[in-house]
Amino acid sequence: MKNGYKIDFKNNTITVNYKFAAAMNEYGSAEYKIYRKIMRDFPRLELVIKSGRKQTTPRYNKRFTYENMEKYISTFANSEELQIMFKTVKRKSALLASPYKYVCDWFKAQFPDYEETPTFEKNDIVVSLIPEPKEEDYKRKEEKAA
Numbered sequence: 001m002k003n004g005y006k007i008d009f010k011n012n013t014i015t016v017n018y019k020f021a022a023a024m025n026e027y028g029s030a031e032y033k034i035y036r037k038i039m040r041d042f043p044r045l046e047l048v049i050k051s052g053r054k055q056t057t058p059r060y061n062k063r064f065t066y067e068n069m070e071k072y073i074s075t076f077a078n079s080e081e082l083q084i085m086f087k088t089v090k091r092k093s094a095l096l097a098s099p100y101k102y103v104c105d106w107f108k109a110q111f112p113d114y115e116e117t118p119t120f121e122k123n124d125i126v127v128s129l130i131p132e133p134k135e136e137d138y139k140r141k142e143e144k145a146a
Contacts, residue, residue, distance in 0.1 A: 014045045098138065
């Protein structure tokens with residue numbers, strides 16, 4: 001379905017993908033004109049809209065946002081020190097091709113048990129800082145030529 005639609009004369013259907021169907025509903029669009037021409041030539045075709053690709057695997061980092069990382073960091077006694085390190089890692093990641101991955105890798109190395117709920121007996125949990133990942137292990141952003 002390279003063009004967004006496929007005509008099946010055997011089953012008397014025209015199958016369109018969901019993007020084509022959305023564009024087809026806009027009056028005057030190219031997709032609207034294509035669909036109108038097809039239906040003028042073959043009025044008995046039945047429209048079938050094919051949905052997009054379904055998510056089959058669970059998203060590993062689903063609610064793993066910078067904001068949630070900061071909230072987790074704020075629960076520790078030395079949170080100011082950890083927040084400074086977190087902001088440094090975020091700044092360094094801006095030069096890389098995938099900054100989010102760089103920050104996630106640091107966070108997961110810094111807090112290997114982040115998925116488990118921490119138990120606070122005295123509210124004095126201190127986490128020792130680990131160095132951020134090596135930038136050489138990550139692709140850098142390609143600079144655009146002027």
